[in-house]
Amino acid sequence: MSRLHTKPVTRLFHVVEPPEASAFHLTQGDVDEQLRGDKLSSLFLGQFEKEQIADALGRFGILGQLQTLGYHHVNIEFHARELFEHYLRIFDVEGAEAALIAEMVLKLGRYAPPRHPLPAHPLPPLDVISIEWLLMQHVRGEFSPNRRRLPGQNHPGLGLGHKVMDLLLWVASLLEKDAMLNMPGYFHNAIFYDKWFKFADPLKQAEMEAIVRDLTAQNCDLTDMSYAVYFKCLTEKSSGPYHWEPREQILPLAEKAKYYFELPDYARLADQRRAELSFTLDRAAFAEKMATADGIDW
Numbered sequence: 235m236s237r238l239h240t241k242p243v244t245r246l247f248h249v250v251e252p253p254e255a256s257a258f259h260l261t262q263g264d265v266d267e268q269l270r271g272d273k274l275s276s277l278f279l280g281q282f283e284k285e286q287i288a289d290a291l292g293r294f295g296i297l298g299q300l301q302t303l304g305y306h307h308v309n310i311e312f313h314a315r316e317l318f319e320h321y322l323r324i325f326d327v328e329g330a331e332a333a334l335i336a337e338m339v340l341k342l343g344r345y346a347p348p349r350h351p352l353p354a355h356p357l358p359p360l361d362v363i364s365i366e367w368l369l370m371q372h373v374r375g376e377f378s379p380n381r382r383r384l385p386g387q388n389h390p391g392l393g394l395g396h397k398v399m400d401l402l403l404w405v406a407s408l409l410e411k412d413a414m415l416n417m418p419g420y421f422h423n424a425i426f427y428d429k430w431f432k433f434a435d436p437l438k439q440a441e442m443e444a445i446v447r448d449l450t451a452q453n454c455d456l457t458d459m460s461y462a463v464y465f466k467c468l469t470e471k472s473s474g475p476y477h478w479e480p481r482e483q484i485l486p487l488a489e490k491a492k493y494y495f496e497l498p499d500y501a502r503l504a505d506q507r508r509a510e511l512s513f514t515l516d517r518a519a520f521a522e523k524m525a526t527a528d529g530i531d532w
Contacts, residue, residue, distance in 0.1 A: 339367035360412035412488035422460035431483035440507035448513040465523035
């Protein structure tokens with residue numbers, strides 16, 4: 235496998251470390267399954283051969299989009315770095331040196347919520363695919379006033395977010411998982427994936443929605459919002475300076491996961507907290523910080 239080193243740039247999901255040990259763990263059955271033999275270890279997620287992966291990337295329109303962007307010759311690689319942690323990488327091999335354009339790190343395991351915001355209706359333990367890392371970078375692309383650099387980016391994205399989500403949902407369904415899990419490191423990640431995922435904690439869900447509401451009213455776009463959070467330029471009226479703390483987002487697939495997010499108590503707590511919050515952007519601090527943004531080597 236190529237040892238090309240490229241700094242991670244477009245962070246759709248980034249978990250610095252897996253959810254707390256008490257929240258994400260492996261059963262003995264899980265371990266036994268992964269240790270069955272060499273054949274299993276040579277398959278991506280214990281299920282998919284390279285030809286099947288390439289076929290799926292084609293059927294979900296991912297290879298077609300890459301070709302549209304000028305990536306006509308790509309190489310797909312995958313391996314398991316450790317038990318249950320699987321890497322999938324796509325390289326552009328058209329030039330003299332291979333360039334990493336996509337990387338996915340998935341982990342199979344069991345998620346048990348470390349906290350229970352709804353004690354009367356706790357989210358049960360779930361068998362999940364955890365998205366530890368997802369990188370997609372258009373290394374031939376350029377930023378522009380209409381396509382501004384987001385925190386964490388050295389290159390524009392590939393415009394593949396929805397197609398990749400369709401692929402991951404298909405994989406999770408084939409593996410009969412209860413849910414998908416991620417922990418967004420950047421604020422714009424959480425916003426994008428809110429189309430499918432909800433925070434396990436309704437108070438965190440309300441926090442994100444309140445920031446979007448208040449900064450939209452202050453004429454901020456998504457890029458401004460994400461930098462305002464990253465540079466810690468927000469103040470909440472009752473608690474003071476705001477600091478973003480990543481939390482688990484869940485995409486429920488099994489009924490035992492779906493019911494939780496449909497509970498009236500979940501909506502009630504989120505609505506109540508959203509109404510209590512009020513965020514203000516420190517314009518002077520924001521302008522000062524943004525002047526340094528293009529010089530950051532992510």
